[in-house]
Amino acid sequence: MAGTEGALDQARAMSFLERVMVDSAAAFSGLSTSIGARLGLYRAMAGAGSVTSTRLAEHTCLDERYVREWLAVQVAGEYVHYEPATATYSLPDEHAAVLADSTSPVYVMGAFTMLKSLYATEDALLDAYRTGHGISWQDHEPGLFEGVASFFLPGYSASLVQEWLPALDGVREKLQRGANVADVGCGFGYSTLFMAKAFPNSTFRGFDSHVPSIEAAREQADRNNLSDRVTFEIVPAEDLPPGPYDLITFFDCLHDLGDPAAAFRRAKQQLAADGSCMVVEPNTSADLLESMNPIGRSFAATSASLCLPAAVAQQGPHALGNHAGEEAMRAIANEAGLQNWKLALASPTNRIYQVRP
Ligand SMILES: C[S@@+](CC[C@H](N)C(=O)[O-])C[C@H]1O[C@@H](n2cnc3c(N)ncnc32)[C@H](O)[C@@H]1O
Structure with missing residues (x-):
């Protein structure tokens, strides 16, 4: 196939790269979403208000270091809110309906x-x-x-x-x-x-x-x-x-x-x-x-x-x-x-x- 070097519209390439990066970020973090569902992390956060990683780990009987890393993915994806002053995390009710409540009409975890x-x-x-x-x-x-x-x-x-x-x-x-x-x-x-x-x-x-x-x-x-x-x-x-x-x-x-x-x-x-x-x-x-x-x-x-x-x-x-x-x-x-x-x-x-x- 002929090379395209030199003919590229750099702005369009960058804009498309951004779109694909969003997709790859979603694909990478999909694994953490599935893990969060299987380990009950979203369910534990639903309705719980602000929690520390230690509290969440205790509640779910999981390792705190891993839970903290999982929370970082959730914050990066804007699934979970983070309050730096108190180092606490919260799952908004609307997000819980999508991620944690299998009886909700907007539950999407099956995907x-x-x-x-x-x-x-x-x-x-x-x-x-x-x-x-x-x-x-x-x-x-x-x-x-x-x-x-x-x-x-x-x-x-x-x-x-x-x-x-x-x-x-x-x-x-x-x-x-x-x-x-x-x-x-x-x-x-x-x-x-x-x-x-x-x-x-x-x-x-x-x-x-x-x-x-x-x-x-x-x-x-x-x-x-x-x-x-x-x-x-x-x-x-x-x-x-x-x-x-x-x-x-x-x-x-x-x-x-x-x-x-x-x-x-x-x-x-x-x-x-x-x-x-x-x-x-x-x-x-x-x-x-x-x-x-x-x-x-x-x-x-x-x-x-x-x-x-x-x-x-x-x-x-x-x-x-x-x-x-x-x-x-x-x-x-x-x-x-x-x-x-x-x-x-x-x-x-x-x-x-x-x-x-
Ligand atoms: C996408 S799933 C949908 C299942 C279910 N109707 C639902 O809505 O959750 C497709 C279903 O079709 C079934 N299926 C595929 N080929 C079939 C066939 N020739 N006879 C009967 N069932 C079949 C599969 O086993 C599977 O359960």
Whole structure:
């Protein structure tokens, strides 16, 4: 490649360097963020007011020297406030909502829980990029599944029952009366359980091909005393057990399937008369220029390292990636006989579609 020396616009190079330095600083400190969550440091600081490193170390049963170094990262990133006069540190309540409270709608730690396992796939990704082979969902470390489930949880908690289901024609009424629901690609089953809690007259069956996720989902059902109305089974999407189902949901999983058309064909066969599919996908566009923002960038990055390789591993015929866009998915649904496609709602992170024959 030809050298660019001499032709460089130095000001533009410096400005771009600054942007990339911000990214590298975030990437370096992401490890400390994950450590802070796993060791309970953010939780210990939440609501605790101003603390010294010694007090925080005692409270978390950790080594003070390491805790002080961790706090320096937090101060540098402006996650934690530092008062030099008293050598004390505090985590503002608003920051605690994002970093420490897993029930908060703005909790974001799931993304950091995913990082360790995502970065661990770097060598496998080199191989995949060279050979065109996939990386199966089950080939990742356990933290990835927990992180993905935790990443989507706040959105489901805040919106699924309150906004998304009511945006679908006639679905909430059916669930209130008593409906039969299948949640395909349910992972840890948080979506299934939120629906089950809200609609006690209905029965719910979660399906996923990933054994540890289904085991985790069953534990959650037991813990929530919902096992009488909620079951979780290890079944691939294209083998959805006989219904009929009034509602078949696909939460953030359709693009992960190697054969989403087969999943849609099977769903169509098992839908009750007047039943609907609900497809929840990342709110991303097939137009690359629309992804130039933190949400679009996060989805593009996880698509290139996780979603696309997982779909490729299922050996087709599709490998959509998570920003295939509405038109591509609508075409697949159409081909499978689900011709009635409607965008019901869009949130900053998700698009919710109602899909019917
Ligand atoms: C991004 S995760 C989403 C999980 C869950 N729906 C959620 O929102 O947290 C994608 C899920 O699709 C599942 N999956 C991928 N391919 C599948 C297939 N062919 N059949 C069933 N599940 C599949 C994975 O095991 C994984 O749990």
